[in-house]
Amino acid sequence: MQDHPGDLMDLRGDCANCFGLCCVALPFTASADFALDKAAGTPCRNLQDDHRCGIHARLRQSGFSGCTVYDCFGAGQKVSQVTFAGQDWRTGSPEQARRMFDVFPVVRQLHELLWYLTEALTLPAASTLHTELRGLRERTDALTRRTPEDLASLDVAAHRQEVNVLLLKTSELVRAGVSGRKKNRRGADLIGARLKGADLRGANLRGAYLIAADLTGADLRGADLIGADLRDTDLTDADLTDAFFLTQPQLNAARGSADTRLPASVERPVHWAAGL
Known part of the structure; x- marks a missing residue:
């Protein structure tokens, strides 16, 4: 069941x-x-x-x-x-x-x-x-x-x-069920990293420091985001479909847009629309 x-x-x-x-x-x-x-x-x-x-x-x-x-x-x-x-x-x-x-x-x-x-x-x-x-x-x-x-x-x-x-x-x-080569960035220091359009499908981002990183248009489908620090991370137009272990507090700390695709487990933060 x-x-x-x-x-x-x-x-x-x-x-x-x-x-x-x-x-x-x-x-x-x-x-x-x-x-x-x-x-x-x-x-x-x-x-x-x-x-x-x-x-x-x-x-x-x-x-x-x-x-x-x-x-x-x-x-x-x-x-x-x-x-x-x-x-x-x-x-x-x-x-x-x-x-x-x-x-x-x-x-x-x-x-x-x-x-x-x-x-x-x-x-x-x-x-x-x-x-x-x-x-x-x-x-x-x-x-x-x-x-x-x-x-x-x-x-x-x-x-x-x-x-x-x-x-x-x-x-x-x-x-393992995500196709392609999967990156292991567990606990990585990616503060301020320029990852615009990056292919991060099925990536291990557990505990990664993504503070103020640019993930505009990045593909995060099937990525593990447990404990990732997303403070001020730019998720504009990013695809987080089927990303898992993503919590609402993590998402609320990030920035995004109406075109950011999210898993069903979380809601689009209200302040994204206001640009705050």
Whole structure:
């Protein structure tokens, strides 16, 4: 049985059912991405009493572009509604709030792994691994449902390594089905690289640094993009059809156009149309 791509929709942030955890639990530093400093556990000055962002419609214009490229993969609503059973950090004890803020990054990491495992299950070329992938996805989901105490002490790095082994096997099977000579640029420093029109079909770009690289019109069909840094990468007119392990935060950090072709697992960023 092949899993449906729609399952990925359950792994997107649902702010209406979250207590604004990313706006409180996480720290950020004044930079090109954020207009000010904020310590972990301190509410952002833009967070309203209803847990909504007061400048959501103009985040980029207000100096908070870092917020527009963040996605909790659904961890916010999981921690808010499941782990803490709908108990708001504003009304609970300071100790409970601290526990919630500590647990949120852990669940976020697990949900990111769930995203990759769920996508892997939609790839026909990896059908021989689907049983293992499904089992590991079920175990990962079970981890997200543990108690706050268990989650706080969880060795996420060890679990991530176990997942990564299976995702590597998945990548090899999928890319093997792409015709032509395939480039291995895993972890490569491609910052500012001029790759306009490059043939990167079936390429291994895992963890590659593509910051501000020019990939205008590049062919990235069937490429593995897990962990690739796409900040300010120019994807104008590029073809990412069937590229896999590409997340929405990665895409949101890049630049593109109406003619950039994307896999079904992600959505075209709104700010691309505005040229922001």
